[in-house]
Amino acid sequence: MADTAHAQVDEHHYTATGIDHRKLAIWTFIASECMFFASLIGTYLVYKGRDVSGPRPHTEWLLNGRMQEQILEIPLVTFGTSLLLFSSFFVVLALSGAQRGNRKALIGWLCATIFCGIFFVGMQVFEFTHFYHRGMGYTTNLFASTFYTLTGFHGTHVTLGLIWLTTVLVVALRGKLPPEKSLNLEIAALYWHFVDVVWIVIFPVVYLIR
């Protein structure tokens, strides 16, 4: 058995395609997540404009006899969207730093990514609070329920991504992310890109298309 025992070390990393298991798994997971968000977006679109009362996303609506402005704050969310898009760029730079063994670039760009993500979630918290004070609770009407559910699930995904990236950052700060382990960042980054791409669909569907 001595000679076979020797061969086992390489088999530990053997894959039939040459692609790491975890990388294949995260792509597969993303495919599954697409169906999850497709169902939520579908529900939003089916119910669009079918509310029995206000608030309305893009038009004026009546509350206690007074006309109210449209509820969505497009400039604020556009700014948040752009930060989320930048964060996707930053995480690529961080990955490139990790692969080249450039610790400074890795940590710097990873911090920038996380900062943008935190700002996006903060913007969403502000937006939700603001809507609540304008009279839009979770159960107020169909728009409120579908909006909060769709964007809330996306926000939860962003938050989970932030926890994941922060974990990778802590590992990197402790010097345990050498280039040969950069895949640990790459799979987190793939998830992060996915969360961004979903927002690129949600943003026009909810905020831009009337």
Place this chain on the structure above:
Amino acid sequence: MATTALEHAPPDTHAATGLWSWITTVDHKRIGILYGASAFLFFLLGGIEALVIRWQLMAPNQTIVGPETYNQLFTMHGTTMIFLGVMPLSAMFFNFMIPLQLGARDVAFPRLNAFSYWVFLAGGLLLNVSWLFRAAPDGGWFGYANLTTRQFSPGMNIDFWTVGLQILGIASLAAALNFFVTVINLRAPGMKMMHLPMFVWMSFITQILLLLAFPIITVALVLLMIDRTFGTHFFVPSGGGDPVLWQHLFWFFGHPEVYILILPAFGIVSEILPVFSRKPLFGYAAMVFSGAFIAFVGFGVWAHHMFATGMGPFADAFFSLATMIIAIPTGVKIFNWIGTVWGGRVEYKTPMLFALGFIAMFIMGGLSGVMHSSPPADLQQTDTYFIVAHFHYVLFGGSIFGITGGAYYWWPKMFGKLLDEGLGKLHFWLMLIGFNLTFFPMHIVGLNGMPRRVYTYSAESNFELLNRLETWGSLLLGLAFVVFLWNIIRTTRSSQAPAPADPWNGATLEWSIPSPPQEFNFPKVPQVHGRDALWEMKRERGGSLPEPQRVDGRGIHLPNPSFRPFIAATGVLITLGGFIGGSHLWVHLAGLAVLLYGIFSWAFEPTG
């Protein structure tokens, strides 16, 4: 985020016995046995529920159970058989057989595999704990809104259902991810995709369906749960919501689910038929592509479950035609199975009998299925016993016959002893006769107008004779499984000589290693050059291979056992369990804490 530390644990750290060794196991074979044992118990429970239903329907105007209990019985019977019976019984074979047929030492993510099992068990137990509260789910396995909204189902019954199914969905998704990656990445060197054993192919397609269909029911269940818990109006018409959206989301999942239930059985009989006909599978490529085509079109037929909602002529025509088209690849499969047996040297061993029974019963179920793909016919048949007859012919006559055949076929590989042939044949004939006595008359009472899901019927309806026949048939079916249990117990206790590695002259790699396999499966990873790898090896050698010896596996790298998947699964159960009877914030938070601890300690645990 798994670490890739290369620490070679000496093999004696892998405790071989005791409860702890089962809780911490990451061995795909042990997890397979766990799946099989739990699923078989749930299956028997679902069977007992069915027998109570049959007892109640034996004569008109009976009140053995009242309408409330009857609703719980048929809901739990359906939910149990689908999610806790057929799916995990298939998962038993995915776990035990996919790595062996691929020539691999384990699945791609052994700890995720353990996690899937524990989450599945948690979901199954949670669903059934509802009986203790006298609040078993009672809205049907399809849970149509707005029957299931808080207004019409104020109790905890539906909470158990929404939460239980979400937990089971997490288990299915984690397992599907794992097996998808395993099939692509852990094929033995030289095994191309078009060399895969047909069971692996059909299982692979099943994983794709699981990955794409389960997120949809997750969303539907989440929306229903939010409606019930927080008072939103997703499915409540008074707030603008549309109950028909529930049906669309549910059946968009529900129809692929049908193929999730049957494709593994297609795979199993495609393994059994060639081995007992001494011929390679007829039309291998056609089998693969027809399976893939069934799965693909299976996503475009969901609304044939909804003809009665009145979708209009265009939608009716589309879904009707799409449904009829599925009959074509299914027909291709049936002709290929017949072509496999045709001209072969057929050995009528028990697994073969079940495989042949599968073909016959599945054809009947398929034919009645084509009948209600036509909307005018369906409008007559929907919600009658005709439908009940149809789906039992495909799910019992199909899936269960296939899975039972697989159990007889692979039993010696899993447990090292051959099940008794005489008792096996008795089991088969009792099951075949009992099955047809139970379900064939349902076609007739259904067409005569007997509605489903109603707890009794009147004496004037003339349904009594056939219903009595069905009940006697169901007792025979129950008896068949008593014989099976007896066979299992007798075989396990017997002192018969251990089964040889290859009792059936098998074609695939699982038969090249001792029965039961050693922990590392293959002392040396096999090289594969084509289909039916083991037959090929035998042909090259010009006869049977020498009996493989058990070897000392020292130095073979295996993953360490871990209790973290169990902890993480507990976290999932507590977090979602907090939604039973309203939302309990502290339960959610406690569950999340356990889940986070489980995941983080898992991520930073040395994999060994």
